[in-house]
Amino acid sequence: MNEGLAVHSIWRPDSVLTGGEWDTYLAVPPLLGRPLRRVAILGNAGGTTARALGVFYPQARVDGVELDPAVTAVGRRFFGLDDNPRLHVFTADARPFLRSTDTRYDLIVVDAYRPPYVPFYLATREFFRLARSRLAPGGAIVLNVGATPGDHRLANGVSGTLATEFPLVLTWQALRFNQFVIGFDRPAPRAVLVRRLRGGPSRLRSLTALLAREMRTASPAERPWTDDRAPVEWITDRMILEFAAKGGRFEEYPLPTAP
Template sequence: MDSRFFPERWPTRPETAVFVSGVTSMGLEILAGRILAPEFGNSIYTWGGIIGVFLAALSLGYHRGGKRAATSASHGRLVGVFLATALYVAGVVLLGDLVVQSTGVLPLPSQFASLPAITLLFGPPTYLLGYVSPYAAELAGGDVGATAGHVYAVGTVGSIVGAFATTYLLVPLLSVPQIGLVLGLSAVLAAAAVAAPALDGTTGIRVGVVALALVAATATGGLGPGVGGDVVHAEQTAYQELRVVDRGDTRTLYLDGQPHSAMALDDPTRHVFEYTRYFHASMLFADETDDVDRVLFVGGGGFTGPRIFHETYPNVTVDVVELDPAVVDAADEHFGIPDSPRMNVHVGGGRQYLAETNRTYDVIVLDAYRKDTVPFQLTTVEFMRLAAERLDEDGVLVANLISAPSGPASEFYRAEYKTMRQVFPRVYSFPTAGGPVVQNIEVIATKDDALLTREELQARSERRDVGIDLSSDLSSYRTDEPTDDVPVLRDDRAPVDSLLDGAVGQRYVRVRANETNGTVAGDRTSLREPRLRATA
């Protein structure tokens, strides 16, 4: 056999240490995004904070480790660094959710809200891993330049392996605590490898105790308040944490800890959340309900809206675009996607689908979210032009937004309203909760420049059969919003995150529909769903 295909020697203990430190640090960085997303989302601020804290902690570790390496570097100290790192990871698994929720209530602007949690949870273990490279370089000896280059190369290879392994193996297959267990055990195994062949006595006991601590922390699933109910299904998808939870007579789909769809188990076609009722209002803006024969939903979730449309309008074909294939599978298994030629599911990005399809629609419903934020690429004027091109001449666009209709928390809503007005002659909105609170606001845009008044809509509601009585819903009608102080959102500048700063710390009021035979009975009630903790 050609020896070039086989290593000439086993990795040395310093090489093993540097490689594993790279694997572990990069794995923790990706895990940080999963732990923080349910509370802080996946915004540029969250990921910028993660990257910044990790780099700062590593740099400090490199600096302090380099100063101590000449006098303190030893295999025993490397063992201690890895065991301390693994023990801290056990603490992250056990207490991470408590730390995230506790720091999430601090009165900080949204740009900086995640920084305390990132620093407390991931600063110390990353700082400790920073000691590994200078210690390993000192222990490896030899020419300083050659040794330093070799250490950096091995560490970088470890980081590459950690990035790909965590992204493509651990996240799709394991829960957040299990990923923490794997990364923590990698540090424990590195400690054992560095200690060998003297892995006995006190060192062996320390390695065993830390390994047991990791297993125990993972077995608890983490401490922290959770959502009551029975977890029917849970998984880490390529995009988010997904859970299906039954509570009472309601089944809810949670994505990154936030409720995205809900279904009444005793009547799957009944609206659970009030905002989904407004999807039917699109039929009132069309010339005639009978003329609507094809509807597109961008964002599937639990497919509750698409399914209700499919069942309510027997002549309508419903297309649904959902980015996450795991969401489609969960919706099919636990919510029931109709097996019908009038229900078509497309897996992919909504904007990409609209750019590639030649089909036009009578109604397009935008209901895609990451946590409680619309992906910025679905908010811009360029996207609105694309959506308008895919609408028939009398087509209607419905956008579900989470914002406030007025006050400091209304900037995103008013910016989106202004953006849609750049493309559509008429834009209407319907807040679902009343008052200046953060809530679902349904924004409806039409290509028809004739203004439909509230009274004309009420008259159409009385004349047309759209499946439910919308008379009370239409009372929240708004038009001609003030937009002078907000920007038009564009592909090259769509500051969605900063526009939502005013909503930080405000209560998000999600209204439950109280329906009896298709009508709203009684007063609306506000609901604030507790966050689902990111553990198994």
């Protein structure tokens, strides 16, 4: 999709694990320190993440928000979108959906890409303030942010802005071209978070161990992004062009959860 630049969903007949960015979201729920009950996925696409959540956290209701009904239709036909009986799909834009719902979520997943860009209005103080108001006490938000090896400008902008609205923000360079930013409604010491990760699903042990080892704390930005100023596209363009100009190869290495 997106001019051939992006893969938004993967389906395998033998496993919900992919070795790709969709698996990273599965490592986040143990950080909450309580059962996962309600999840919102902003950018549901064909339902890869929702399907996996249904296997590893079957008690959780998942609200999958997808802007394009054609993508949802493809997900139902080819990607096992209906495999999770606790998935409810909404055709809506992410931010208006959050504004209109009264639901409080344990986890909000933001994966609404039009690669290579993150929508700027999902990376501002105003959006993060709205998202926090839709979290249950002690909940978290996790965002998938593009990166190139050694260049964290985009992720730093997102994490620094998020840290102006959330008391604890972690970053995780899980893949060469994907950095994950996690904001917590309530802070917790690193030792507590590591202990919680050790109590996660056994099949995800290699992934949660990776998160425990590599997560970093982000600090609030001096000039956070706002609805009036969020230079996401400029930073993304420069990041990609500079990487390509140096002869960088756009090859990804799989996570340890790869089948």
